[in-house]
Amino acid sequence: MYYTNHKILTEVMLYVLSVLIMANFTSLLIYNIMFSIVHWNCRGIHNNAAEYIAMSQIKPDIICFQETWCKNEQDHPHVMGYKIADFSVRNTKSHGGTAIYVRENLPYLKKNIDSNLEISCIKFNFDNNDITLVNLYDTESDTKLPQYNNIFDQIEGKFLLCGDFNAHHTMWGGKHTDTKGRELFSFLEYKDIVLLNDGTGTRCNPSTLELAPIDLSFCNSSLASKITWSVDLTSSYGSDHHVVNINFSHKQILTDDSESVYNYKKADWEAFSSKCNEHLSPDMISDNIEETCSRLTNKILQIAGECIPVKLKNNKPKKPQVPWWTPECTKSVKERNICKNRAQHTGFGTDFTIYREKERACRKTIKAAQAMYWRAIVTR
Secondary structure: OHHHHHHHHHHHHHHHHHHHHHOOEOOOEEEEEEEEEEEEEOOOHHHHHHHHHHHOOOOOOEEEEEOOOOOOHHHOOOOOOEEEEEEEOOOOOOOOOEEEEEEOOOOOEEOOOOOOOEEEEEEEEEOOEEEEEEEEEOOOOOOOHHHHHHHHHOOOOEEEEEEEOOOOOHHHOOOOOOHHHHHHHHHHHOOOOEEOOOOOOOEEOOOOOOEEOOEEEEEOHHHHOOEEEEEEOOOOOOOOEOEEEEEEEEEEEEOOOOOEEEOHHHOOHHHHHHHHHHHOOHHHOOOOHHHHHHHHHHHHHHHHHHHOOEEEOOOOOOOOOOOOOOHHHHHHHHHHHHHHHHHHHHOOHHHHHHHHHHHHHHHHHHHHHHHHHHHHHHOO
């Protein structure tokens, strides 16, 4: 009897899994829905943003740029699939600037923050919560506690504060603590603020290739449990700063009037197998075939909802593309990244020299591809 039940259980599981793979589900499911934000000091949005859009595997909902080097709104480039929501520019000095790009179909409200620091700010809604997003770039060496308090006093409710603070402190993984770092740390001590950084370096010193964590992310405590934070160390995409990824997640109920598909590429099959072994047993089988099938199906769907991400069909636009990006650009970027990783690993002067040469060659290749594309457009 045990052998027979076990065989039936195995056959039913295989059948249900085949249904999972072949069908688009419209049944009632509970799953994690993701919302992603990245912030990045791009050191010139015209110089390096195209490489990020073309090469990154992440398709964020919101992109926060620092050091855009733009002079006005018209100077900000168009990014396919996104629109510029807010920005700041310098009126007197060169370089600097911030910008927030959002997906074209993402609702938001622009919010003004009165500060002498470079800031762009919007409000968006996630999981029925209004969240204020503050994108900051601070190059001043003497930023004091009142300046941070001034920003905080203008924010209501849930918030995410991110950007390049240029502040060093051992609290967030720095090798030393400077004056601005102490001021910022004092600000954190007296507010309901959580530092999301995990100590990973975000800015690469061009001379030594050592990493320092100066790109910081903060939120209030009620948001922290919904956020995962990471640094993209695969590439800095032409900048000396790495991209910081911030992902929000929450449980979402999918009703039978919304079509969805499982994202098998991101499935945790080890956890799925473990949970099936834990929760499925021959005891679930009875003489009533329909009842047995329903019981097993519901349990497997529940496990799948916990271990296999679900995405709505057409929930996001296709990955934005850079029309002038060529295979030569991709090859040059990969060669530069390989040389950079080798130089960071060995510390040899010859490897540093080779990396610098590859970096210059990469930038030249990218600029040449862009120029060739636009010349072809103009001469048509």
